[in-house]
Amino acid sequence: MKKVLMIAGLILLLATGLYLGLRSFHGKWSGVDETVVEKFAEQAGRPAREPLINTDQGDLLLFFFLVAGAVGGFVGGYYFRELFPPKGNADTPVRGVPRGDNGADRSVRVTSRGDS
Amino acid sequence: MIAFLKMKIVMLARSRRRKEAETRVSVPNTRLLASAATLLLLAVPPSVHAMHISEGILPAPWAGLWYVVALPFLAWGLRDLRVRSQQTPFFKPMVGLMGAAVFIISCMPIPVPTAGTCSHPCGTGMAAILIGPPLTVVITSIALLLQALFLAHGGLTTLGADIVSMGVAGAFVGYGVFRIARRLGAPAVVAAFLAGMLSDWATYAVTSFELASALHGGGSMAAMFAAIAAAFLPTQLPLGVVEGFVTAGAWRFIESRRPGLIECLTRPHGGRA
Numbered sequence: 496m497k498k499v500l501m502i503a504g505l506i507l508l509l510a511t512g513l514y515l516g517l518r519s520f521h522g523k524w525s526g527v528d529e530t531v532v533e534k535f536a537e538q539a540g541r542p543a544r545e546p547l548i549n550t551d552q553g554d555l556l557l558f559f560f561l562v563a564g565a566v567g568g569f570v571g572g573y574y575f576r577e578l579f580p581p582k583g584n585a586d587t588p589v590r591g592v593p594r595g596d597n598g599a600d601r602s603v604r605v606t607s608r609g610d611s
Numbered sequence: 612m613i614a615f616l617k618m619k620i621v622m623l624a625r626s627r628r629r630k631e632a633e634t635r636v637s638v639p640n641t642r643l644l645a646s647a648a649t650l651l652l653l654a655v656p657p658s659v660h661a662m663h664i665s666e667g668i669l670p671a672p673w674a675g676l677w678y679v680v681a682l683p684f685l686a687w688g689l690r691d692l693r694v695r696s697q698q699t700p701f702f703k704p705m706v707g708l709m710g711a712a713v714f715i716i717s718c719m720p721i722p723v724p725t726a727g728t729c730s731h732p733c734g735t736g737m738a739a740i741l742i743g744p745p746l747t748v749v750i751t752s753i754a755l756l757l758q759a760l761f762l763a764h765g766g767l768t769t770l771g772a773d774i775v776s777m778g779v780a781g782a783f784v785g786y787g788v789f790r791i792a793r794r795l796g797a798p799a800v801v802a803a804f805l806a807g808m809l810s811d812w813a814t815y816a817v818t819s820f821e822l823a824s825a826l827h828g829g830g831s832m833a834a835m836f837a838a839i840a841a842a843f844l845p846t847q848l849p850l851g852v853v854e855g856f857v858t859a860g861a862w863r864f865i866e867s868r869r870p871g872l873i874e875c876l877t878r879p880h881g882g883r884a
Contacts, residue, residue, distance in 0.1 A: 522727020526720055528665060530728050531842040532822065535835070536668040539826035544667025544766075551763040559761050564715065571711030574704040579868050 663758065663773050664821065666766025673825040678771030681752070684779050688749035695746075699875055702742075709738040710750035717751075717777065718758055721853065726845035732854040733777050736785030736810030737861050740803060741876060744782035751778030772821045780817040785810030785858075799866065800859045807858025811851040815843045 716734035758764040785806040792802035823836035
């Protein structure tokens, strides 16, 4: 219950902060490619062309970004787990890496050249 | 005989424990991965605009020139991947992790309240100090290619220029700064912070140079470079500092969780050359 209240409080705080921040600030939040790169390119007579595969149509770009985020997240998570096992398994050997949190145990195989 | 049997039993038990442990490591925790994916889904916005030079902005000769500049670094990185993967077994997972990190970081716009705009960090400084600059060029190229093809972010004609600014400049400046800071006696975390921050700024400085050199026309290239760099400043100065903290945090995390990883990555014959 305490955790739920804490999380609810944090969400409320974040929402209030965002509401007040966005109400008082009138930035357009455009990317620097629009405000800098494309601005200077247009001034020089080289406006940006449509991309070869233009996914910036309606919600299509949102879909592709979500897919990219999910795939990137899964790939990153997979390798992260392989390299950094949970703390309970901290002594589990990662291929080629000396085990132990302090890295002191050199008895496991280190298969790098010249150090086997 | 009894001693022999005892030894056999101990060996069998050890072998079984090792197999179990390796299985535990290789099977990803689906709950953790699902949480990470959900967070990413929430974090990635529908429309992203950042430093990548968009399609068609650079004239063909300039676009071609930046491809020519980028290609040797790409070849160097691919060779580095082959050699170091043979030397260090955990190297490929590290490259995979860094690739995913650079891809996600470089398409995640961060709002900068001081400027009222958004821009993205690059992640190349972090990757460079962990897997080396040539390989960072490779993973950056893959990330930029995917973004240009599917996310309307950057462009295929300008891919060479984007690889040079984000991959080559970001990675080599970050790595160089890290090595110099370490030689001067700076703690590793401070060196990592400087590497992340300066690699970000270097990326945008080179983007400014690429634009100014191609688009200055009859005017002064130096003046145009200064104007573009100045326009980047309000967004990139704070964002570079953020990137510095992210890089230092990543270094600190690895140092505390798996110091052996850093030792293997940074030792002369097993790690980076």
